[in-house]
Amino acid sequence: MNMCYVVPRPPHQERILHDLPSIPSHPLHFLHVSQEAKPTDLTIHPLRSTAESIDVLRHEEPHDITASIDVESLFTNIPVERTTDIILGYVNQHHVLPPLKMSRNILREMLRACTVEASSRCPQRQTISASGWDSHGLGVVFVQAFISYVETTALRPENMRLQVYCRYIDDIFICIDNLNSLENLSNRLQETSGLRFTVEWNNYGKITFLDVMVNTTTGSFVTDAYRKPTNQGKCMNGICEYIHDYKRSVIRAYVRRMIKMCSTWQLLHQELQRVRQMLINKGYSNTEFDTIVNNMLEQTTSK
Missing domain, CATH: 1.10.10 (Arc Repressor Mutant, subunit A)
Incomplete structure (x- = not known):
């Protein structure tokens, strides 16, 4: 049985963690919604980790342009009211899972209680606040629901010039035929979502995605570990008194x-x-x- 519960905290508390463990049963269901509209020549890969992105690349071949697209400040810019409607649609009209045994209005009020009404920093703000809950369950649910909806709209078969499309939360890796198609895709994503996207394409055959350096100069995807310039390699000291x-x-x-x-x-x-x-x-x-x-x-x- 699908279950749903929400526990809003008082507005004066700093962290507003709200658990919604099952809409409809797992947040990653929303990742797969975009696959309903994919054309036959497009491979869409919803990712759960960096390791999965590497597995995908090793089974694909690079095309004309490889690029990465990043959503700017995704967790703090998700439109709450719009995403709430999207979640309600997924919950009550899912193509596989049965609807929750809860009325649409009650679920809407519960979601509002955990977002708009619980925000103490800006009570009237209609986006998810950056008050500490974005790394928890409900923030991820909102992000996955909204971005999956954007994908179903922007990645329509008649508009596609993509060969590979991978996404991990707010980081996207694509293979596309030319820079014009890349710009058009970025514009469609921005128009559909109202968010800002930054785009980078392969420079001298190399591009970074998550913490992986991807090299396409050999005619195949060659992957290596990538470290940001600010990475100082901090970890547990080997001579500390610990287990x-x-x-x-x-x-x-x-x-x-x-x-x-x-x-x-x-x-x-x-x-x-x-x-x-x-x-x-x-x-x-x-x-x-x-x-x-x-x-x-x-x-x-x-x-």
């Missing part, structure tokens, strides 16, 4: 990330050498690092 298994988990997390992201052995070797030196500088054992790397590589190659 040793936690320190080992730091090494494993770095190694697992490199193995997943690097599509060639040369790139993997370079990244492992960089991470190795960084962790040694933070007090980790080079012997333990090498042991963990060998074990994880053996597990990977034996699959």
